[in-house]
Amino acid sequence: MTAASTSNAQQIKPAASGYAPANGIQVYYEVYGEGKPIVLLHGAYYTIEMNWSQLIPELAKTRKVIAIEMQGHGHTPYSDRKLSRATLASDVEKVMDYLKVDSADIVGYSFGGQVAYQFAIQSPARLRNLVIISSVYKSEGWVPEISSVFKKMKPEFFANSPLQTAYDAVAPDKTKWIPFLEQMMAHAGEPFNLGDENIAKITAPVLIISGDNDGMDKVELAKTYKLLGGGVAADMQPMPKSQLAIVPNQSHVSLMKQTKIICAYLDSFLQ
Structure with a gap:
């Protein structure tokens, strides 16, 4: 992050922040701006800061932005509770309950996108629009190299990385860094599939944003878009309500830094 972008990110402070009780843990949240959630x-x-610091100031101009740190991440304490996408998606619903939010647009990046897909499946009444950034609903959605990396990951790979620096800056207990990594890596190494039939049942409009070289298998991505009603000849039938954007010359990590591009896609989709 450049000095300029860091100072830009620091100009906005949350209107509210705190912890919401959720399925036996306390989940940290921050709220910015006003409008539709x-x-x-x-x-x-x-x-939150690592992932969204550039996007939040833009979104908060017109929206009520609720950013969550999931189990063991950031300010949210580490827990021995079994890590599952279903529980994490339920945590999101519990935070919404706590903040008295009936329904919201959900935006998930990478691991957060998997949780967002799960939320769409199990809490459809709470979802307005779904935005998935560089993420999959099944292991086969990644190119094979990604899955093989997940199986070989070790906590020492992240020693003294920007991820550890960010964790140490806000975690309630820094000694939980290694157990947190081990928990996440074990979870990432397990193949998963939320089900084609469940994706096909999502009624909310979905915007998928992917980098052309972000590790997502584009053949699988085209199938995903078809399950969501896309991939049609829209000159001969109605334009589908879901959208697919492939951003050129982007990796998994670099895509999330394309604030202007992502904002433009979000603006046009969420209008």
Whole structure:
């Protein structure tokens, strides 16, 4: 992050922040701005600031932005509670209950996108629009190299990384860094599939944003878009309500830094 972007990110402070009780843990949240609610779900090992600091000031101009730190991430304490996408998605619903939010747009990046897909499946009445950034609903959605990396990951790979620096800056107990990594890595190494039939049942409009070289298998991505009603000849039938954006010259990590591009897609989709 450049000095300029860091100072830019520091200009906005949350209107509210705190902890919401959720399925036996306390989940940290921050609220910015006013308007229709939009919930942000970060990627694996990220904090709110690492993932969203550039996007929040833009979104908060017109929206009530609710950013959540999931189990063990950032300010949210580490827990021995079994890590599952279903429980994490339920946590999101519990935070919404706590903040008295009936329904919201949900935006998930990477690991947060998996939780967002799960939320769409199990809490459809609470969802308005779904935005998935560089994420999948099944292991086969990644190119094979990604899955093989997940199986070989070790906590020492992240020693003294920007991820550890960000964690140490806000975690309630810094000694939980290694157990947190081990928990997340074990979870990432397990193949998963939320089900084609469940994705096909999502009635909310979905925007998928992917980098052309972000590790997502584009053949699988095209199938996903078809399950959501896309991939049609829209000159001969109505334009589908879901959208697919492939951003050129982007990796998984670099895509999330394309604030202007992502904002433009979000603006046109969420209008």
